[in-house]
Each structure stands twice: as C-alpha cells, then as structure tokens.
Amino acid sequence: MGEFDEESEDDIEDFIDEEERKFDTNIDQLEKKAIDYNRIRKIDQSKKRAVIESVFDERTIFHLNRLIVNGPLERVEGVISAGKEANVYLAYDTNGKEVAIKIYKIDSNTSRWMRNYIVGDPRFKKIPHNVSKTIFLWASKEFKNLKRAYKVGLSVPEPIHVRNNILIMEYIGFESIPAPLLKDIRKPKDPLQLFSEILNFIKELYNKAKLVHGDL
Template sequence: MPKKKRKSKKQKEEEELLEIEEEDTRITKEQFDADQLQKDKIDEKNVKVKDSDALKVAESVLDVETKTTLFNLRKRKIIDYMTGVISTGKEANVYHGYAPDGSELAIKIYRTSTNIFKGLQIYIIGDPRFARIKRDQRSFVYAWAKKEFKNLSRAYTAKVTVPKPITCVKDVVVMEFIGKKELPYPLMKDEKLKKPLKTYKEVLDNLELLYHEAGLVHADLSEYNMIYTPKVYFIDISQAVLLDHPYAEIFLFRDIKNITRYFRSLKVDVIEAEELFEKLTGEPLTDRVKAFEF
C-alpha cells in the first residue's frame, strides 16, 4: 500500500484558511460588515461619520492569523458569532459578539500590522512579563494583549469594577460586553453624570481597590477610559503597571490629576491631587514625581 504523502506546512495553512473562509461564514465578511454596523448605530444616534473610512479601519486588524484565532475560539465555544465593530483605535479594534449561551461579548483585537512598540516602551520597563519576549512586532503585540488580560484578571479578582475577562489568545482578548442589545454604554466623557459627587466617590473607591488589592496603577485613567452606566467601569487597562514599576508613582499622580481636573470641572468638591496621592500611598509626594513631564 503506497504511503500517504505528507502535506507541507504551507498546504496545511492554505487548507485551514479555506476552511475558515468557506465553512465559517459567521466569522467572515458577512459578520464583519462594519460599514453596515456603523450605519445602524449612526442612524440610531443621529451621528454622521465617513462609513467607508470606518469600514477600512475596522477590517485592518483581521489578517489571516487573527481570523484563524477567531475561528479556533468559535471551535472552543467561547465565541458563537460576531456582529461588528464597536470602536476603532490606533492600537486595537473592539468588536461586539455573542457567546454560545447568548451572553454578549466584547472582543478586542490588537493590530499586528502597526508598530505600537515605540510609544509603549515606558509601560514595560522593568516589567518581568516582558523580560524574555522577542522584539519583533507580532511577539510584542501578543505579550501586550496578554498583559491586558492579566491586568483585567487582577483587577476583577480585587473587586475593581472592570469588564469580566474571559480569555486571551495571541492578539485577541475576549471580555464581558458593557452594554445592552449590542449598544455599548457611553464613555464618561460623553455622558452627563446624574450624581457627580457619588460617581467621584465610586471612582476613588475603584482607584483604591486597584492600588491596594490588585497592586496596579491604571496609568491612563481619565474620563476617556471609564464607562458610565451610571455605574463606573475602568477600561483600557493594558498599560497598567505593577506597583514596583519605576514610573508607578508618576503614573498614579497623573491619573489622580486627571480625575481631579475632570470632577472639579463638574463643580464637585474634590480632594486636592497631592493630598489624595498621599492618602492613597501613605507617602508624601516627592519632587521627582511632581517635576516629571510626559
């Protein structure tokens, strides 16, 4: 009986891609019709954007390896299907999807085609999780996605109000969707707060839990990285650093100044930034932290 000819790696990859494109129609062109999704959301909120630009940006992260990852997540019954794009950014796009049990998901896909390493080096200095990664773009992005998942997991375990982390594979982070019926709740910056003082105290409670229980500093906290439901959720936590990071105190003071500035603009009687820093850390603010400029 003649021996069966072994398939080359290239043939296997081509067959896997063909399987994704032909059989898994729920995670291909139809479900990634970001243009139509944007139109639906825009019609509902009466906002105008360039639909063709939104489509181009939304599809830019879906290379062959990413589609393969999504396909495998569906085979593992983590994702059932995806409905389209929620938001686009320079580092990642976020998509809405459903799990097999019908629960809504947020699926964050980092770009492997854009060089984001240079601007993020300050967040990984001294972080042991980055000590041995290869310095190529794809390896860095995979490690960065894993860092976000680990940070989310630490925060969630510490009872910080963040989206529940579900899994991370390569450049894809799957988490709880903070919204309803495929529409995300707004960012704090886009919403009029019903009770600003109450919300301010809630932000401080989460900041304290993040610092003391999770052992993390958000490092980019502002009204742009909090969802308002009116419950407060901290999001975009990939750049968060451990407390022994050389810039942890500097990042913390920046976060505090951002929070203080925002709530002061809403006429809330805020704690002064330096006082809040000392209250949180138990240490006075140093000249080094005060003088640092980004």
C-alpha cells in the first residue's frame, strides 16, 4: 500500500537506531538459556526446517523472545505460509487468542526489492542503505498502513504490534485453520458479488484511508 500524504520517518529511524543499540549491548550478555526455545516451537520435520530457519536468525529469535517474555506473545506455533519476502506463523497472545506473525527475511535480495519499490515515493525521506534497517522500515510502514485501513473500518487484519522485522496482527481463521486466500477460492458462490466487494474495497481504501495497494 502507498500513502498520499508525506510522513516523517525520523521517529522510525530513531526507533530502529535505538533497537540496534539495545541489540549490540545485550546480545553478547545473553546466554542461550535465557531464550525460551520451548515457547518458540520449531517444527522438527526436515521439510519444514529450512522454512523456519530462513527467518529465525539470531537477532530475530532475540527480539521474538522479548515479545514472549514481555508480551504480547505467549508462544509461537507452526508456519501458515512461506513467501519470498516473509513467512507467516500462527501464534498465541498472553490471553490465549490466536494471532498471526509476519516475519520479514533479513537478506539483501529482499532489501533490494524493497528499495526498488519505494524509490521516488515521497513518504520515504530517507531510504536506509543498511539491509536490516530497510526491512525494519518496511515492516513499520506496513504496520502503519494496516492501522490506517483498520481505523476507517476496512476489512483488514487488526495490526497489534511491530518490532524490527516482526509484524503481529489479527489472525484470520478458525481453530488454527487459516482462512483461504482469495486466489484459492475456486468457485465463489456469487462471482459478481465478490468482484463488486473487491472494487468497493479498493474504492474505500482510496477514499477513506488515502491508500492505494501497491499491486494495483
């Protein structure tokens, strides 16, 4: 999504810099036993191990553990979906409610794609050259865009929290079974009605939230 109004990124830059300092200060002192791996439930099957390890680098585990120790998370379960830029996981908050966690991959390919995507966008006064900072900035903007769309009553997951490359949002599904993606609905009951709803969403996204989806 893209915003029409220009927003300052200084607060996000300050936040990212502070998180970098906290990480650099604390990671050397953090013993492995301080990370509660039992509550970050990695699936042992070899076919899923690569999917998990593609986003669970040392830094992400460190910050994910902080979200578990300090809230709002209670535990992380299995993979909902895996993509080129991010993986989505099922998790539970401290009240036992299902939530979705989107974890962006920290790699140069993802960062390069994001940089190319936002070059020329007036929202971004400063585009970091650092790979991690670029992805942290992207996650923060995704959170803010979701928050804006949700606030005006659009049908989007409620954004809950963002930290670095970790975005926590409302889980759309029932009893650990995620709702199907639009592309996976083979035979909608009323195709014309569904098409009308999509067009109306696009219109309201523009008129109410002042956003345009980047894939349109």
